[in-house]
Amino acid sequence: MMRGRSREVKSRKVGIIIQSLWLGIFCLILITATLSLSGCNGGEGGSSGGSSSQDTAQGGNSGSGGEHSGGGGGSGGSSGGEANMGIPSVSIFSPSNNQTFNQGSPVSLSGWAADPEDGNLPGSSLIWRSSQDGQLGSGYFLTTTTLSAGDHTITLTAKDSSGNTQTASVQITITTGSSGQTLIPWEKTFNKLGDDSAFSVQQTKDGGYIVAGSTADSAIYGYVLKLNRMGAKEWDKLLSINNDGEAYSIQQTKDGGYIVGGSTDAEDGSRDFYIVKLKESGELEWEQTLAFEANCDEEVRSIQQTADDGYIAAGYMENYERGERDFYLVKLNKNGELEWQKTYDCSGGYEEAQSIQQTKDGGYIVAGYTYCYDFENLYGYIVKLSSNGQEEWSKILEGDGYTDIKSVRQTADGGYVAAGYTSNMDNLDYDCYVVKLNKFGDVVWERSFGRSDDEEAASVQEIVGSGYILAGYTLSSGTGGRDFYIVKLADSGLIVWEQTFGSAEDEEARSIAQTLDGGYIVAGTRFTAGGNGDFYLIKLESNGKLSTIGSP
Incomplete structure (x- = not known):
């Protein structure tokens, strides 16, 4: 993948004024909602915040085809769910029915609702309740750590604009004993065909882990690996076995299966979006390739299941003919x-989306990131979109002068945390870069930190309680070469603790997630002496250590 790290460009500050056309967006959302509810797909021009877009709306499997809207776009979306006689339709995606959690561990609630008159209902109209603890909050997504011990009926109630209500519920158990998740750290490497790289990891509903990446011998394939909670392999799956491909992102879906995003070779020799749905057992459910235009490269960097399923x-x-690289999104x-x-x-620049x-x-x-020709530099680029892909605002992040954003997540306060790297062009070293934005995209704080050599962050997440966890690599400390670099930050962005893990060879962390027991799972690559790679995974305690035995 091209990283675009030109050392020759000079840093300069550029003031960016982002104006959001709120009235236009509001009207477009109303129009597209109406069209979707009548079973229509449509498109209209429009963009805001200083960037242009191209878009299409289609109702079936698509291989290619996009039309340029010349300054403004929009597309017909579809409202999810079915409703009956004006009563909302409600779905709970997580937690799963009869799932068990340790008391104090995070319980993530997610759901969705819609009806014929209102379409997708806003998050404020979705109320979560516990049969033991009462109202928990509102929204599509909610995380709580305060549920009482015992059995709970978790209920999601949706109310439409006419006052009609509907509910959905699941049963969960909160335990105080050892029947829930137990924090046991471990460290593992895996190799399938000879040269492997892990890009994405997530804990699964059964307490184990799912990992996505690539494996290669004479060709390169997408590779998915399922582990139990102790890090032992349960099954694995090769993807794109007829064409070279990679799997960059994975998420468990509400049905227990998995959605995987990556790339695969196309018949014309280019690369296409490659999206795969797997069953819980790892069997193929369906696969899809997509291209915005023929003879162009398209690669998925991040994928997620949405509230409408x-x-x-x-x-x-x-x-390549036009010399353009743009953010590319598909719904x-x-x-x-x-x-x-x-x-x-961004103003005819060179962009790549890496997290959604x-x-x-x-x-x-x-x-x-964007390499805007107006700016003559590489900058972080964050875009906020409506549910049908209309731009609401965008933000250019300069950092210390040469900046790339690898990961973004919404925070509990409605804002966002993003992480990557930034370079001070005076010393040519790369530092970890973390920025906190409010819900409008304004910078609340930004931090860059590093030592004598390069440090880069690849993944960031807000953690239960307070603060943030990020993972990447460091060249400045550790056991030699590049090492996993794990950093806990306070709410203010200041470092609470930092840990490095590695060997005499190189290791790079690409993905981190907080686990149900309060610890962390980290995935990346360990490069061997011969230059090939292995999946490298570590399960950490809540203090970032592999073991607290003998620790002060």
Whole structure:
């Protein structure tokens, strides 16, 4: 993957004024909601915040085709769920029915609702309650650590604009004993075909882990690995076995299966978006390839299931003839059929989306980099979108002068935390870069930290309680070469603790997630002396250590 690290450009500050056309966006959302409820797909021009977009809206499997809207886009979306006689339809995605949690561990609640008159209901109309502890909060997504011990009926109630209500519920158990998650650290490497790299990891509903990456011999394949909670392999799966490909992002879906995003070779020799739905057992359920245009490269960097049971994927589209690389997003329904696709660029620049998440309002936050010709430098680029892909605002992040954003997540206060790297062009070293934005995209604080050599962050997450956890690599400390670099930050962005893990060879962490026991799972690559790589995974305690035995 091209990283675009030109050492020759000079840093300079550029003031960016982002204006959001709120009235236009509001009207477009009303129009698209009406069209979707009548079973129509449509498109209209429009963009805001200083970037242009290309878009299409389609209702079936798509291989290619996008039309340029010349300054402004929009696309018809589809409202999810079915309703009866004006009563909302309600779904709970997590937790799973009869799931068990340790008391004090995070319990993530997610759900969705819609009806014929209102379409997708806003998060504020979705109320979560516990049969023991009463009202827990509102929204599509909610995390709580304060549930009482015992059995709970978790109920999601949706209310539409006419006052009609509907509920859905699941049963969970909160334990105080050892029957729930037990924190046991471990460290593992895995190799399938000879040269492996891990890019994405998540804890699964059964307490184990799912990992996605690539494995290669004479060809390169997407590779998915399922582990139990002790890090032992349960099953694995090769993807794109007929064409070279990679798997960059994975998430467990509400049905217990998995959605995987990456790339695969196309017949014309280019690369296409490659999206795969697996069953819980790892068997193939469906697969989809997508391209915005023929003879262009498209690769998924991040994918997530959405509140309407569909999927959103983000990456890039590169047209070599025009010399363009843009953010490329696709929205699929639950069967993998294309609902809409869009590209976004910053003043004719060179962009790549590397992280996407659905937000509490049903929209999306997307992050990556832009090499804007107006700026003559590489900068972080964050875009906030509505539920149908209309841009609401965008933000250029300069950092110390040369900046790339690898990961973004919405925070409990409705804002966002993003992480990557930044370079001070005076000393040419790379430092970890973390920025906190409010819900409007304004910078609350930003931090860069590093030592005598390079440090980069690849993944960040807000953690239960307070603060943030990030993972990447360091060249400045550890056992030699590049090492896993894990950093706990306070709410203010100041370092609470930092840990390094590695060997005499190189290790790079690419993904981190907090686990149900309060610890962390980290995935990346360990490079061997011969230059090949292995999946390298570590399960850490809550203090970032592999073991507290003998620790002060």
